[in-house]
Amino acid sequence: MSERESASPQHDPDARLGDLFENLPAPTRQIPTVDTSGPVPGSRRAAREAAGRSAAPKDADPTAPEGATSDADDAPRGARGGDETSTAATSGDGASAASAASAPRDVPEAPAPLGGGLDDLFTPTRDQATTARPKKKRRTGCLVALIVVVALLGGIAAGGIWVWNTYGDKISEAMGWGEPKDWEPGLATGEALVTIKEGDTGGPVSTALYEAGVTKTEDVFYDYLINENIAVTFYPGVYRLQEKMTAEAALAALRDEANKLENTVSIAEGGTIASSLPGIAETLGIPLEELQAAVADPSAYGVAAPSLEGWLFPAVYTFDPEVTAPQVIQRMVDRTRESLTAAGVADADAERVLTIASIIQREGKTDDFAKVSRVIQNRLDIDMLLQMDSTAQYGYGSLHEGVVSSSAEALESDNAWNTYIHTGLPVTPIASPSDAAIKAAMNPADGPWLYFVTINLATGETQFSETLAEHEQGVEKWREWCRANPDGGC
Numbered sequence: 001m002s003e004r005e006s007a008s009p010q011h012d013p014d015a016r017l018g019d020l021f022e023n024l025p026a027p028t029r030q031i032p033t034v035d036t037s038g039p040v041p042g043s044r045r046a047a048r049e050a051a052g053r054s055a056a057p058k059d060a061d062p063t064a065p066e067g068a069t070s071d072a073d074d075a076p077r078g079a080r081g082g083d084e085t086s087t088a089a090t091s092g093d094g095a096s097a098a099s100a101a102s103a104p105r106d107v108p109e110a111p112a113p114l115g116g117g118l119d120d121l122f123t124p125t126r127d128q129a130t131t132a133r134p135k136k137k138r139r140t141g142c143l144v145a146l147i148v149v150v151a152l153l154g155g156i157a158a159g160g161i162w163v164w165n166t167y168g169d170k171i172s173e174a175m176g177w178g179e180p181k182d183w184e185p186g187l188a189t190g191e192a193l194v195t196i197k198e199g200d201t202g203g204p205v206s207t208a209l210y211e212a213g214v215t216k217t218e219d220v221f222y223d224y225l226i227n228e229n230i231a232v233t234f235y236p237g238v239y240r241l242q243e244k245m246t247a248e249a250a251l252a253a254l255r256d257e258a259n260k261l262e263n264t265v266s267i268a269e270g271g272t273i274a275s276s277l278p279g280i281a282e283t284l285g286i287p288l289e290e291l292q293a294a295v296a297d298p299s300a301y302g303v304a305a306p307s308l309e310g311w312l313f314p315a316v317y318t319f320d321p322e323v324t325a326p327q328v329i330q331r332m333v334d335r336t337r338e339s340l341t342a343a344g345v346a347d348a349d350a351e352r353v354l355t356i357a358s359i360i361q362r363e364g365k366t367d368d369f370a371k372v373s374r375v376i377q378n379r380l381d382i383d384m385l386l387q388m389d390s391t392a393q394y395g396y397g398s399l400h401e402g403v404v405s406s407s408a409e410a411l412e413s414d415n416a417w418n419t420y421i422h423t424g425l426p427v428t429p430i431a432s433p434s435d436a437a438i439k440a441a442m443n444p445a446d447g448p449w450l451y452f453v454t455i456n457l458a459t460g461e462t463q464f465s466e467t468l469a470e471h472e473q474g475v476e477k478w479r480e481w482c483r484a485n486p487d488g489g490c
Contacts, residue, residue, distance in 0.1 A: 310429025357433035369440035
């Protein structure tokens with residue numbers, strides 16, 4: 001035994017352990033908490049855990065239970081500065097602190113770090129870079145979708161405009177929009193005489209009612225017959241009706257025999273001998289041949305002209321039942337003379353004025369009569385061809401075909417009435433002019449116009465021009481209207 005051992009007091013080992021445990025502080029109850037959140041990228045904790053994983057021995061005990069942790073890891077964060085001391089105190093075998101610290105410890109696997117430093121905070125990761133690309137695609141896709149939508153809406157709008165311009169009237173009619181086509185009941189007033197010719201059906205009768213001021217629109221009477229599926233036979237004659245009648249009231253009046261005027265005939269404004277004689281014969285019961293013979297000799301009525309065309313004044317006439325054909329014609333010629341006298345026309349100028357007035361009657365509407373008269377006079381003054389379609393149609397026999405434009409055959413026909421070929425006035429009047437047309441022939445309006453064209457046949461709107469270029473623009477407007485209204489009488 002060494003001196004050191006003999007000199008040092010001998011102690012009981014059990015007493016040493018007892019003293020150690022007696023000096024330990026009283027235990028306090030602590031509830032361990034687990035921080036499940038991952039370390040903040042770039043923090044000290046993230047760096048420390050990364051270093052611990054890299055320093056862990058590769059031959060760690062595989063038998064250690066999963067999730068086992070060291071004392072230092074389980075200790076509160078404030079005690080982690082004394083890991084070595086606490087380990088030595090709890091070893092129980094007096095082992096040195098160094099050997100205890102060098103013992104392998106089970107370190108829990110830390111979550112993968114989101115970044116290693118400040119650079120990682122500002123440098124987009126690969127995943128972030130790939131997720132940014134679809135945003136650009138979405139922006140491009142939205143722009144393309146917007147363009148497609150705008151194009152579709154523009155196409156729909158353009159199509160709607162075309163449909164409205166082409167079928168607007170029919171759409172308004174079908175939907176009940178716009179101005180009513182028929183008069184309201186209770187507005188009928190005054191007197192209107194309507195002439196029905198032999199063979200007239202719903203269409204011509206509807207037009208006759210409108211021209212006489214009975215119905216509000218030209219087609220309303222005919223549409224009423226069709227919509228109500230009414231079959232009716234119209235008898236020729238002159239009927240006394242009222243202005244502003246409904247289509248239903250007009251039909252009832254035409255069916256009433258009390259409204260038919262006996263021995264009453266009418267000559268239409270702009271009518272001709274050929275169009276007037278059949279109605280006179282039917283209404284008065286005079287053979288057509290007798291009437292044709294009565295008009296064959298103008299001199300029998302004191303008319304110095306090759307024909308009585310233009311001398312049968314447009315008006316309503318009532319005759320005695322025993323009237324003869326010459327008496328009928330004489331009555332109409334006398335009425336023409338009354339109108340000529342009232343307008344201040346000398347007898348020597350009667351035929352010329354009637355010829356001009358007959359063209360005015362066929363070419364323009366009443367409001368434009370004086371302007372049409374001026375165009376005729378301006379052309380006559382410079383020996384310019386009149387080029388009036390009505391004269392070409394009359395000479396060719398197509399005046400009453402119901403269209404405005406002339407056929408190529410009519411324009412090329414070499415007859416005494418074709419003003420497209422012959423300078424000056426036609427050889428005779430071409431129709432029966434009204435008082436208004438005769439007055440316009442005597443009093444043309446002031447103006448430089450040499451051309452005119454009706455650009456809207458429904459309203460009668462007419463463009464008057466001084467130059468050929470302006471006139472051609474008006475002709476194009478007329479063609480556009482005709483294209484939009486194929487059944488408009490072009």
